[in-house]
Each structure stands twice: as C-alpha cells, then as structure tokens.
Amino acid sequence: DAGVIQSPRHEVTEMGQEVTLRCKPISGHDYLFWYRQTMMRGLELLIYFNNNVPIDDSGMPEDRFSAKMPNASFSTLKIQPSEPRDSAVYFCASRASGTQYFGPGTRLLVL
Amino acid sequence: SQQGEEDPQALSIQEGENATMNCSYKTSINNLQWYRQNSGRGLVHLILIRSNEREKHSGRLRVTLDTSKKSSSLLITASRAADTASYFCATDANRGSRLTFGEGTQLTVNP
Numbered sequence: 001d002a003g004v005i006q007s008p009r010h011e012v013t014e015m016g017q018e019v020t021l022r023c024k025p026i027s028g029h030d031y032l033f034w035y036r037q038t039m040m041r042g043l044e045l046l047i048y049f050n051n052n053v054p055i056d057d058s059g060m061p062e063d064r065f066s067a068k069m070p071n072a073s074f075s076t077l078k079i080q081p082s083e084p085r086d087s088a089v090y091f092c093a094s095r096a097s098g099t100q101y102f103g104p105g106t107r108l109l110v111l
Numbered sequence: 112s113q114q115g116e117e118d119p120q121a122l123s124i125q126e127g128e129n130a131t132m133n134c135s136y137k138t139s140i141n142n143l144q145w146y147r148q149n150s151g152r153g154l155v156h157l158i159l160i161r162s163n164e165r166e167k168h169s170g171r172l173r174v175t176l177d178t179s180k181k182s183s184s185l186l187i188t189a190s191r192a193a194d195t196a197s198y199f200c201a202t203d204a205n206r207g208s209r210l211t212f213g214e215g216t217q218l219t220v221n222p
Contacts, residue, residue, distance in 0.1 A: 004153075031208055043154075043199070043212045056209065091153055098142060098203060100210060102153030 004103035006092050012109045018080040021106045023092030024073055031095035034067055034077050037105075038088045049075065082110045117200055117216040125221050130187040132216040134200030135180075141205045143176055145185050148197045148215070157185075157198075192222045 005024040013019055025032045033048040047057040052069045060067070064083070069075040079086055087110050093100040118133045134143070142161045146154040160167045160176045160183065167174045173186040187194055197217050201210040 033209070042214045045209060045211075048209060050208070093154075095208065098208075099144065099156045099159060100154075100201075101156065102146075104153050 004092055004094055004101055006090075006103035006106050008106060009104060010107045010109075012111065013082055014111050015083055016081045017110075018078065019082045019086075019108060019110075021077040021090050021092075021108070023075045023077070023103060025075070025092070025094030026096070026101055027073065029094035029096050029101070030072075031100075032069060032075050033093040033095070033100060034075070035091040035093065036088045037091060043091075046077070079108075082108075084110045086110050117198070117213045119216060120214070121217045121219070123219040123221065124190060126190060126192055128190055128220075130190050130194070130218055130220070132185045132198050132200075132218070134183045134185070134213055136183075136200075136202045136211075137181065138202075138204050140178075140202045142203045143174075143183050144201045144203065144210065145172075145174060145183075146199045146201060146212075148199065150196070154199060187218075190218075190220045192220050194218060194220050 007022045030051050034046040035043050037043045046059045047067045049069045067077045089105045089107050091102050091105045093102045116135050124130055140162055142159050144159045145157045147157055148154045158169050158174050160174050171188045176183045197215040199212050199215045201212045203210055
C-alpha cells in the first residue's frame with residue numbers, strides 16, 4: 001500500500017482564493033482525520049470521519065472551512081475564502097487498530 | 112494546560128547517548144502512543160502502550176506508563192543522528208477514537 005496520499009504537497013495562493021486539499025486514505029481504514037499544524041498552535045484536530053460520516057467537526061475553526069468524504073477512498077478539505085492566518089501544514093491521517101497513519105501533508109501559504 | 116504535554120521541549124545529545132522524553136496527561140486513557148515527525152514530514156507511529164501495561168519495548172525504544180501519575184516516558188537507547196526529529200505523545204481517551212497530541216519534544220542527536 002502506498003500509504004496516505006495527499007495533494008497538492010505545496011500550495012501558494014492569494015488571500016480570498018478557494019483552496020482544496022485532497023486525501024486518499026489507506027484502503028480498509030474506516031477513520032479519516034484532518035489536522036492542521038503550526039508553530040504557534042501545534043497539531044490541531046480539525047475534523048474526523050468514520051465510515052465516511054463526519055463525527056466531530058468541533059475543531060474546524062470557522063465556516064470558511066468545510067470537509068467532505070464522498071466515499072471511502074477520498075476526502076477533501078476546502079477553505080473558502082482563504083486568509084493568511086490559514087497558512088499551515090495540513091495533514092490527513094487514517095486509522096487502523098488505534099494507530100493513525102499520516103500523510104506527508106500539504107504546506108499551504110496564503111499571501 | 113492541554114492533554115499530553117511533553118517534557119523537555121527540546122533535547123540535544125551526542126550520538127550513542129540515551130534520550131529520555133516525558134509526557135503527562137490529565138484524563139483517564141485507553142492507551143498512549145508515541146509518534147515521530149521528521150522535518151517536513153508527516154507523523155509516524157512508533158509504539159502504543161495500553162492503560163493496563165507498564166512497560167513496552169520495540170527495538171531501541173522503551174516506553175513506560177504510570178497511570179497513577181498520568182505520565183509516560185520514551186527512552187531511546189544508543190541514539191543515532193537519524194533519530195533527530197520531533198517526538199509526540201498522543202492519548203486515546205476513548206472520545207470517539209480521536210487522539211490528543213502534545214506539543215512535542217524536539218530531539219537533536221549530534222554526530
């Protein structure tokens with residue numbers, strides 16, 4: 001298995017633009033997590049899904065953030081409109097047997 | 112303070128020395144996990160210790176758990192330059208399968 005796949009790996013955009021981050025979890029994993037990591041705030045859980053259903057989105061910072069999981073092999077995290085304070089590394093992780101497997105992350109810079 | 116706090120925040124040692132990192136948490140847990148993050152990469156799971164376990168080994172890693180003190184330690188023996196990374200503890204308190212990550216310890220192993 002290729003592990004958790006995220007795209008793009010890097011994204012530079014201007015304030016106000018829509019940003020879509022993508023994640024393909026490991027096949028057979030029934031949980032998917034989206035995290036954001038910054039120097040100031042560390043690793044924050046934004047939202048997670050179980051069997052494609054959002055379970056807890058209390059970490060989503062604002063209505064500008066939305067996440068979907070239309071099927072077991074794909075999830076998106078969308079920011080619309082983006083702001084400079086959204087600059088961070090966004091990780092997707094999937095879970096099996098209590099262990100989370102992280103993707104390589106998407107480094108987002110909003111100018 | 113948040114669940115899962117690592118101590119120290121940064122540790123610098125010479126190759127061959129042992130490195131010990133500590134983690135404290137606040138609530139009851141099902142298990143505690145340690146993850147490593149190399150610069151610019153996603154987190155990688157190292158080891159999981161259940162609440163009914165006191166010590167666990169994996170290669171050069173030794174993890175202890177003291178549920179009475181709500182603390183855990185990660186020992187890396189005979190460290191190598193390649194062990195240079197950030198190390199995070201994460202607690203599973205059975206809140207819907209989410210993990211709560213600490214702020215991490217930055218370990219630098221000097222050759």
